[in-house]
Amino acid sequence: xxxxxxxLVNKEATLAVIGLGYVGLPIALEFAKKIKVIGxxxxxxxxxxxxxxxxxxxELEKEDFDGxxxxxxxxxxxxxxxxxxxxxxxxPIDESRLPDLKPLIGASTTVGKVLKKGDYVVYESTVxxxxxxxxCIPVLEAESGLKFRDDFMVGYSPERINPGDxxxxxxxIVKVSSGCCEVSAENIAKTYELVVTAGxxxxxxxxxxxxxxxxxxxxxxxxxxxxxxxxxxFNKLGINTYDVLEAAGxxxxxxxxxxxxxxxxxxxxxxYYLTHKAKQLGYxxxxxxxxxxVNDSMGFYVGKQTVKKIIAQGKNPMESRILIMGAxxxxxxxxxxxxxIVDVHRELESFACKVDVVDPHADPDEVEHEYNFRxxxxxxxxxxxxxxxVNHEEYVGLDESEFxxxxxxxxxxxxxxxxxxxxxINRLEYWSL
Ligand SMILES: NC(=O)c1ccc[n+]([C@@H]2O[C@H](COP(=O)([O-])OP(=O)(O)OC[C@H]3O[C@@H](n4cnc5c(N)ncnc54)[C@H](O)[C@@H]3O)[C@@H](O)[C@H]2O)c1
Numbered sequence: 001x002x003x004x005x006x007x008l009v010n011k012e013a014t015l016a017v018i019g020l021g022y023v024g025l026p027i028a029l030e031f032a033k034k035i036k037v038i039g040x041x042x043x044x045x046x047x048x049x050x051x052x053x054x055x056x057x058x059e060l061e062k063e064d065f066d067g068x069x070x071x072x073x074x075x076x077x078x079x080x081x082x083x084x085x086x087x088x089x090x091x092p093i094d095e096s097r098l099p100d101l102k103p104l105i106g107a108s109t110t111v112g113k114v115l116k117k118g119d120y121v122v123y124e125s126t127v128x129x130x131x132x133x134x135x136c137i138p139v140l141e142a143e144s145g146l147k148f149r150d151d152f153m154v155g156y157s158p159e160r161i162n163p164g165d166x167x168x169x170x171x172x173i174v175k176v177s178s179g180c181c182e183v184s185a186e187n188i189a190k191t192y193e194l195v196v197t198a199g200x201x202x203x204x205x206x207x208x209x210x211x212x213x214x215x216x217x218x219x220x221x222x223x224x225x226x227x228x229x230x231x232x233x234f235n236k237l238g239i240n241t242y243d244v245l246e247a248a249g250x251x252x253x254x255x256x257x258x259x260x261x262x263x264x265x266x267x268x269x270x271x272y273y274l275t276h277k278a279k280q281l282g283y284x285x286x287x288x289x290x291x292x293x294v295n296d297s298m299g300f301y302v303g304k305q306t307v308k309k310i311i312a313q314g315k316n317p318m319e320s321r322i323l324i325m326g327a328x329x330x331x332x333x334x335x336x337x338x339x340x341i342v343d344v345h346r347e348l349e350s351f352a353c354k355v356d357v358v359d360p361h362a363d364p365d366e367v368e369h370e371y372n373f374r375x376x377x378x379x380x381x382x383x384x385x386x387x388x389x390v391n392h393e394e395y396v397g398l399d400e401s402e403f404x405x406x407x408x409x410x411x412x413x414x415x416x417x418x419x420x421x422x423x424x425i426n427r428l429e430y431w432s433l
Contacts, residue, residue: 112143299343
């Protein structure tokens, strides 16, 4: 019998992507330019949008659906046709910051129900090392009645796409892949090579591939935490962090990290998967947890610093109006998941300040549903302080007079979390991390 790769290429086999979000939809469409694809999602509303060439995550254009051999469905029966399953469902954390594997186990149950002899399952969701083999494969076996390796193959290939980034795209980022044996590893790598022009790195095992992904984000989180901690120290010293970074950055091996709020569903979440696994193995990860503590505290720190500066101006925080510009977890995206702006907002409200949050990208209904406050589309006026929290394209070019226009009597405080206006603010009181 020919290999799964040959069957996919000859359209004798079908690839299915389970979970069509930021990760799943782009990979499904990219494959659908080359081979036959089923796009499966449990959310019927999202499936309907995709059938009409609309990306519910607002990342892709209508044209990206053109010429794709893809069938979108929420019907389990239609999944039976597939032979190569890619799982790209969310892997969030719960209220106790522990891995929430419900979507992953749900998707494994779905795939298990339709799995046939000779099929492949590749997980793309970010997980701790060991998750695929210890948590997912038993579900596939139990649901299908089939035996792992004898009847079906499993692999892991983490996703590295960066939402909002039009330069580093799925095709242009080297992909890490792995399989459960030499043959499966090669078939999986070759399949990804159909769409990833930058190439595929063959990791030596599933666990190695899982660990590689989780440490990419953990390394970033810890590095940003260090710079955040330094920025707290520099604030006490009365020096500007960006001035220090500019000076230190002239050394060839100084790493270029900046302070800021670490939100979103990857960098602020994935390290908890690793610390959870470490704890299970009897090791308490001190550095990673310290980094998480620092980064998770930054929103409250920014709120408190803003209030202190308002008081120092002789104003009563209870009577002050503050504008936060930006609600999404990063620039130029509409994604508000795990946005740390919420912590800034909560801290300011705990001092009874009146707070408006404006964002051109965030959906006000979604923000209200998630966080119990609404964003506004246009900033008002007569504010005592403005916090520019996200460096959206729309904000980068603003000048001092535009902020003066929004502030009461043209005076007040500008908090520039991303340091985008450094050296450009002369009349207003200016503070950055
Ligand atoms: N978004 C990113 O930038 C990014 C980058 C790299 C890795 N990742 C990882 O990729 C995974 C997916 O993240 P995402 O951002 O694409 O998530 P997402 O929330 O954008 O999309 C997930 C999709 O899965 C669907 N879904 C949930 N449970 C399901 C189930 N049981 N069966 C079928 N569909 C289901 C949802 O309806 C949704 O459409 C996560 O593990 C994440 O950590 C994300």
